[in-house]
Amino acid sequence: MGRARVGRSSAVLLGALGVVLLGVLWELYKAVGPATGVVVGGVTVLPRTSDLAMPHLITMFTRLGEPVTATSGSPVLWVAVLQASAFTLGLAAVGWVVGVVVGMLLALLMQRLRTAEAALLPWIVLSQTVPLIALAPLVAGIGNQIRFGDARWQEWMTVAVIASYLAFFPVSIGALRGLESPDRAHVELMRTYAVGWWTTLIRLRLPASVPYLLPALRLAAANAVIGAVVAEVSIGLKGGVGRMMVEYASASSGDPGKPWAPIFGAVAIGLIAAGFIALLGVTLKRYRRGEVPA
Amino acid sequence: MSDAAVAVTGVSKIFRLAKGAQTVALEAIDLSVAPGEFVSLIGPSGCGKSTLLRLIADLDQPTGGDIRVFGKTARAARIDQDYGIAFQQAGLLPWRTVAGNIELPLELHKVGKAARQARAAELLALVGLSDVADRYPDQLSGGMQQRVAIARSLAESPELLLMDEPFGALDEMTRERMQAELVRICGETGAAVVFVTHSIPEAVFLSDRVVVMSPRPGRIRQIVDVGLGSAGDRSDDLREASSFFAAVSTVREALHGSPAAETVRGVETR
Numbered sequence: 001m002g003r004a005r006v007g008r009s010s011a012v013l014l015g016a017l018g019v020v021l022l023g024v025l026w027e028l029y030k031a032v033g034p035a036t037g038v039v040v041g042g043v044t045v046l047p048r049t050s051d052l053a054m055p056h057l058i059t060m061f062t063r064l065g066e067p068v069t070a071t072s073g074s075p076v077l078w079v080a081v082l083q084a085s086a087f088t089l090g091l092a093a094v095g096w097v098v099g100v101v102v103g104m105l106l107a108l109l110m111q112r113l114r115t116a117e118a119a120l121l122p123w124i125v126l127s128q129t130v131p132l133i134a135l136a137p138l139v140a141g142i143g144n145q146i147r148f149g150d151a152r153w154q155e156w157m158t159v160a161v162i163a164s165y166l167a168f169f170p171v172s173i174g175a176l177r178g179l180e181s182p183d184r185a186h187v188e189l190m191r192t193y194a195v196g197w198w199t200t201l202i203r204l205r206l207p208a209s210v211p212y213l214l215p216a217l218r219l220a221a222a223n224a225v226i227g228a229v230v231a232e233v234s235i236g237l238k239g240g241v242g243r244m245m246v247e248y249a250s251a252s253s254g255d256p257g258k259p260w261a262p263i264f265g266a267v268a269i270g271l272i273a274a275g276f277i278a279l280l281g282v283t284l285k286r287y288r289r290g291e292v293p294a
Numbered sequence: 295m296s297d298a299a300v301a302v303t304g305v306s307k308i309f310r311l312a313k314g315a316q317t318v319a320l321e322a323i324d325l326s327v328a329p330g331e332f333v334s335l336i337g338p339s340g341c342g343k344s345t346l347l348r349l350i351a352d353l354d355q356p357t358g359g360d361i362r363v364f365g366k367t368a369r370a371a372r373i374d375q376d377y378g379i380a381f382q383q384a385g386l387l388p389w390r391t392v393a394g395n396i397e398l399p400l401e402l403h404k405v406g407k408a409a410r411q412a413r414a415a416e417l418l419a420l421v422g423l424s425d426v427a428d429r430y431p432d433q434l435s436g437g438m439q440q441r442v443a444i445a446r447s448l449a450e451s452p453e454l455l456l457m458d459e460p461f462g463a464l465d466e467m468t469r470e471r472m473q474a475e476l477v478r479i480c481g482e483t484g485a486a487v488v489f490v491t492h493s494i495p496e497a498v499f500l501s502d503r504v505v506v507m508s509p510r511p512g513r514i515r516q517i518v519d520v521g522l523g524s525a526g527d528r529s530d531d532l533r534e535a536s537s538f539f540a541a542v543s544t545v546r547e548a549l550h551g552s553p554a555a556e557t558v559r560g561v562e563t564r
Binding site: 183185186188189191192193194195199203204207210286287289 | 351383385388389
């Protein structure tokens with residue numbers, strides 16, 4: 001039934017093959033494509049193949065090993081990218097955690113009270129239609145009004161909040177579906193055991209929600225990374241990979257390999273985030289057994 | 295009579311539907327089940343037999359009348375864990391092993407780990423599943439899953455078992471084997487059983503008494519004393535005995551009403 005299962009090692013191999021294929025395609029088009037790009041009816045549908053528009057892969061990679069700028073004492077590019085990526089990953093992680101907590105709490109509230117579901121769900125869906133760019137200055141503005149004792153609102157907090165704003169959505173929807181997934185027979189069984197909502201939650205609803213929750217957490221991780229990068233750009237926060245992309249893009253005319261470095265950094269962040277969720281999935285393996293065919 | 299396992303007096307159940315319409319699911323039900331007695335509820339779909347079981351289990355409340363379980367209200371009996379229950383769906387938790395599923399009610403009621411494990415081992419032996427204690431439900435056949443569910447319903451040594459078509463989803467051969475096993479288990483545990491089914495031979499084979507119900511509104515049409523002997527005397531040979539067939543005929547006639555009279559739709563006579 002369904003698609004044939006692919007073994008773990010061959011899955012890794014296929015993934016690597018995909019990346020290689022992409023590289024080959026890039027170089028192939030660069031070699032045979034017209035220098036002015038493919039133009040259909042006045043619209044450029046494929047890019048120009050010049051070294052500026054499409055640098056060789058080797059240019060991108062060798063550039064990583066060179067210093068960021070010509071000034072002496074400038075760090076090597078890959079080190080700078082690594083630092084920026086770690087910074088952004090940290091922001092995305094904070095955003096993810098906050099988003100998961102908020103999303104779970106909303107899901108629990110909606111599961112507990114049907115009126116809460118009716119009142120909240122439309123707003124949760126609507127919340128995701130607000131453009132991220134419009135949100136960033138708003139969050140920064142509100143944040144600046146907040147003071148926790150002596151501590152003041154930091155710019156990185158704005159970025160984390162925006163990352164969490166994107167992350168909470170899939171979690172709240174996925175968790176709600178998961179919490180409501182147990183069969184009526186299971187719920188009634190817990191009732192015959194005369195246990196309350198809380199015990200039913202811990203013993204039945206939460207474990208049953210894992211298969212719904214894991215994809216939601218994965219989506220939330222991807223959203224948190226995107227949210228962090230875009231928010232960095234939008235509020236101009238220094239130190240992260242988002243700001244780095246904008247800075248390096250302006251250098252592309254004389255240094256075509258450089259703008260690709262932060263993009264590789266962003267890809268690496270995404271891979272680490274996805275890997276973390278996969279690891280989480282492994283530890284929760286026994287909650288992912290298929291429904292019992294009874 | 296407060297020492298009856300189940301005492302149902304004048305119970306009715308009305309389901310209110312949208313726009314003021316209503317269905318009378320049960321009307322004027324009187325039934326008493328003695329301790330250790332096996333009573334089956336049989337009738338066509340919609341006769342309210344499952345509803346009656348749910349009322350006894352306090353999964354639903356009657357519109358009128360009174361239900362006592364060992365002299366207590368149904369609610370008090372549920373809270374005191376006086377009954378064990380098994381549904382048509384085995385309803386095992388897929389993330390727990392077989393033993394873990396049997397231990398679930400004990401765990402929820404704060405029974406110590408050692409006692410829990412001992413009880414689970416005991417019950418697994420009782421239902422003949424000792425060798426699959428560490429497997430997960432999805433690795434078991436339907437019949438095995440249902441045996442685990444029965445073991446789970448027995449976990450807290452209840453004096454009353456409520457069973458809602460527990461063998462309904464099984465094939466005929468597994469079904470007969472499970473019936474024989476249930477007779478044996480009931481003999482060993484001495485629990486009273488209220489058993490919902492729509493199979494006449496199943497009801498006759500298992501029961502001391504068969505309660506025949508009619509639909510719309512759900513009423514008790516007749517209670518047939520089967521009296522095929524105590525649990526120990528009942529074996530698969532009984533299925534071939536003339537007394538068995540006589541009882542099956544009696545129940546069938548009761549289901550269809552007095553020979554020439556009213557027609558009952560949807561009776562399954564497997």
